[in-house]
Amino acid sequence: MKKQLLTAALAVAMTAPVSAQIGTNPKWLDDAIFYQIYPSSYMDTDGNGIGDVPGITQKLDYIKSLGVNAIWLNPVFESGWFDGGYDVIDFYKIDPRFGTNTDMVTFVEEAHKRGIKVCLDLVAGHTSTKCPWFQESANGDRNGRYSDYYIWTNTITEQDKKDIADRQKEVNPASSTLGRYVELNAPRGKYYEKNFFECQPALNYGFAHPDPARPWEQPVTAPGPQAVRREIKNIMSFWFDKGIDGFRVDMASSLVKNDPGKKEVSKLWNEMREWKDRNYPQCVLISEWSDPTVAIPAGFNIDFMIHFGIKGYPSLFFDRNTPWGKPWPGQDISKDYKFCYFDKAGKGELTEFIENYSKAFNGTKNLGYIAIPSANHDYQRPNIGTRNTPDQLKVAMTFILTMPGVPFIYYGDEIGMKYQMDLPSKEGSNNRAGTRTPMQWAAGPTAGFSTCEPAQLYFPVDTDNGKLTVEAQQNDPNSILNYTRELTRLRHSQPALHGNGDWELVSKESQPYPMVYKRTAGGETVVVAINPSARKVSAKIAHLGDGKLLLMTGKAGYKTGKAEDTVQLNGISAAVFKVQ
Numbered sequence: 001m002k003k004q005l006l007t008a009a010l011a012v013a014m015t016a017p018v019s020a021q022i023g024t025n026p027k028w029l030d031d032a033i034f035y036q037i038y039p040s041s042y043m044d045t046d047g048n049g050i051g052d053v054p055g056i057t058q059k060l061d062y063i064k065s066l067g068v069n070a071i072w073l074n075p076v077f078e079s080g081w082f083d084g085g086y087d088v089i090d091f092y093k094i095d096p097r098f099g100t101n102t103d104m105v106t107f108v109e110e111a112h113k114r115g116i117k118v119c120l121d122l123v124a125g126h127t128s129t130k131c132p133w134f135q136e137s138a139n140g141d142r143n144g145r146y147s148d149y150y151i152w153t154n155t156i157t158e159q160d161k162k163d164i165a166d167r168q169k170e171v172n173p174a175s176s177t178l179g180r181y182v183e184l185n186a187p188r189g190k191y192y193e194k195n196f197f198e199c200q201p202a203l204n205y206g207f208a209h210p211d212p213a214r215p216w217e218q219p220v221t222a223p224g225p226q227a228v229r230r231e232i233k234n235i236m237s238f239w240f241d242k243g244i245d246g247f248r249v250d251m252a253s254s255l256v257k258n259d260p261g262k263k264e265v266s267k268l269w270n271e272m273r274e275w276k277d278r279n280y281p282q283c284v285l286i287s288e289w290s291d292p293t294v295a296i297p298a299g300f301n302i303d304f305m306i307h308f309g310i311k312g313y314p315s316l317f318f319d320r321n322t323p324w325g326k327p328w329p330g331q332d333i334s335k336d337y338k339f340c341y342f343d344k345a346g347k348g349e350l351t352e353f354i355e356n357y358s359k360a361f362n363g364t365k366n367l368g369y370i371a372i373p374s375a376n377h378d379y380q381r382p383n384i385g386t387r388n389t390p391d392q393l394k395v396a397m398t399f400i401l402t403m404p405g406v407p408f409i410y411y412g413d414e415i416g417m418k419y420q421m422d423l424p425s426k427e428g429s430n431n432r433a434g435t436r437t438p439m440q441w442a443a444g445p446t447a448g449f450s451t452c453e454p455a456q457l458y459f460p461v462d463t464d465n466g467k468l469t470v471e472a473q474q475n476d477p478n479s480i481l482n483y484t485r486e487l488t489r490l491r492h493s494q495p496a497l498h499g500n501g502d503w504e505l506v507s508k509e510s511q512p513y514p515m516v517y518k519r520t521a522g523g524e525t526v527v528v529a530i531n532p533s534a535r536k537v538s539a540k541i542a543h544l545g546d547g548k549l550l551l552m553t554g555k556a557g558y559k560t561g562k563a564e565d566t567v568q569l570n571g572i573s574a575a576v577f578k579v580q
Contacts (some may be wrong), residue, residue, distance in 0.1 A: 025301050026282045028069075028117065029369060030499045033401070033488055034408040035068040038377050039076055039098055040085075040458050041438045042411060044450035049457045051438070051449070053099040057107040060114055062470065066414055067488025070117040072248050072286070074377055076104065080128040082174070082199045083428035084377070084436070085121075086250060087128035091235045101242075108243040117245035119286065124232055125254050126195040126202050134201050138186035148224025149231075151204050151257075152189030153216040156181050160191075167198075174198050175428070189216075195254065197428070203228050205268065208259035220256060220264050229268065233275060246284035252300070253289045266298035273299030286371070292360040296368035302406050303364075304371045307379045310360060312353035313372070316341045317396070322385045323421075323431050341512065342396050343387060344572060346533025350512040354505055361404060361503060369499050373408035374400050381410065381419040381435050387532075390416060391572045394483045394553040395532050398574035401487040402519065402528045404503045412439055414484040415473055418462050426459065433459055442471040483553060490551050490576060494519075496526040507539040507567075514539050514569050518579070525579040529556055531569040538568040547577035 043055025053076065056063075063071065075085030078095045085095070094104050108118045127134055133146040140147055163179030170176045174197060181191040182198045195202045206225035210217040218224055236247060256264040269285070276283060286302040289295035290309025296302075306313050307324060315337035318325035325340065341348030360370055374397065375381045382396045393416045401407050417440060423433035437459040441448030443466030446457055454460070463469050473479030491497045496519040506527070507516035514531040516539050527547060531537050531554075543565050547558030554573025559566040569575065 024277050032070050032406045033068045034070045036072045036408050037411045038074045038436050041436050047451040049450050049452040053103040053107050057110050064114045072119045075121045080130045081427045086123050087199050088123050089128045089130045105242050119246040122247040123250045125251050126200040129199045138188050150201050151193035154190045205255040207257045208264040240280045248286040252287035269299035292370045293363040296364040302369045302371050310356045312356040315352045319385045324379045342532040344534040346513050351509050370405040371408050374413040375410040383416050384419040390480050393480050395574040399530050405499050416480045440469045442469050496521040496524045506541040513537045516567050527577045529567045530574045534571040536570050540564045540566050545579045547579050550576045550578050
């Protein structure tokens with residue numbers, strides 16, 4: 001298998017675009033631990049039931065206490081709030097619900113005083129129809145500044161017309177993603193191309209292979225697509241100059257249309273990366289691409305391994321009886337996993353994750369970082385279904401915070417907040433509502449998140465009678481919160497656990513419980529053993545030396561032999577050992 005992985009890694013290296021970023025990742029990323037915050041749900045300082053930027057500033061000392069040293073904020077720019085902030089009206093202005101640009105600069109300055117970097121969310125692929133760029137494009141002449149920022153046409157296919165008609169028959173057409181075009185009958189054109197919802201017109205980065213029969217399909221070198229690229233650089237410059245340390249780019253692979261193999265969009269991001277490294281070398285670009293062997297050579301410092309793209313994350317965390325474990329439309333469940341790995345039933349497999357992660361890791365470890373998050377705003381939290389006890393969540397967090405790359409803790413996962421089932425949709429959340437609920441600071445009807453009446457809350461809270469709150473866990477040495485703090489302290493203190501540390505599975509894929517892997521750097525070796533199952537398990541591994549326990553949840557042991565070492569774990573346990 002190692003030979004196959006090496007071959008795959010070489011193949012990736014040979015076929016990937018030539019990249020300017022080799023060896024240019026900011027050094028701070030090696031020891032980075034990110035904390036993702038959904039701003040509407042973190043802390044409300046004005047009593048309206050919605051979080052704000054001053055609220056996040058107010059909680060910076062708590063955030064620092066977690067051992068994280070970087071923050072990613074979901075969209076904070078002025079928005080139409082049809083899609084949770086991902087329908088942007090003005091990229092240069094903080095949405096009034098969160099405060100002002102000055103509030104953001106104050107937040108960044110206070111974060112930096114505490115050694116915390118700040119990254120924003122860049123929705124690079126589209127705007128809101130309420131954006132002045134779109135309105136001027138729709139109503140202006142063909143030679144206006146923004147006339148070619150979007151994709152306009154007066155003719156579409158019969159199938160495209162049918163998609164529009166079918167969309168209009170749906171209960172809520174505005175919330176449908178069906179079809180490519182929206183009929184507007186604007187002076188600029190009868191139809192515009194959308195990315196997702198009708199209110200999200202696609203920005204025009206051009207077409208990799210324009211169809212001569214469709215003259216509105218402009219090449220990537222056309223003036224309009226080139227102007228859009230300059231605008232994106234302007235947006236990043238504006239915020240970099242105000243102290244922002246990077247951007248997570250929403251749907252980064254989707255910008256250029258008709259781009260098989262993502263060759264043109266990869267060239268685009270390499271151009272952006274070269275520009276960034278030249279002008280803002282300590283800032284970072286993080287992609288929502290979920291295909292690291294493509295995204296990282298394309299120019300990103302970090303790419304996620306999450307719920308889409310390369311397979312592996314769902315088979316670790318998404319039980320088949322939970323929302324994201326159910327097959328998506330068109331998905332053949334018989335060709336996918338049957339049981340998730342992090343479940344006390346202990347029926348999961350590791351092969352899918354190990355093979356895909358190994359390929360991605362070996363293909364990118366000298367270029368950038370893979371991020372495996374605890375959760376995010378688009379899918380369910382770890383606390384869901386039968387994975388709902390502190391010990392189970394500690395085992396999962398051990399994995400998240402000891403793997404290579406850059407870990408991301410989703411706000412509230414450090415206290416075991418629940419994914420709340422069947423919440424009503426708000427601002428386009430749909431079934432994502434349950435993972436966007438207010439941060440739970442203390443017992444009470446609003447969990448210390450706001451002074452508003454409970455009915456005014458952005459989403460409801462569920463503190464499990466006050467147990468799932470910072471207040472309850474702060475001084476409890478056995479809490480998930482304090483275990484997470486121990487994990488981050490350990491990661492920072494052990495170079496082998498840093499992002500650049502090497503990684504190798506030392507247990508057998510064919511015996512998935514326990515999962516045992518080693519991390520190495522600078523002549524030091526750390527062994528991590530994970531057992532989410534409820535039964536006692538053990539694994540024999542090649543002799544590495546004497547194992548000194550560094551951190552444990554549950555009960556585990558490391559026995560040294562002449563030819564083999566043995567790692568033993570009780571049910572629902574995890575341990576980290578220093579091997580000497």
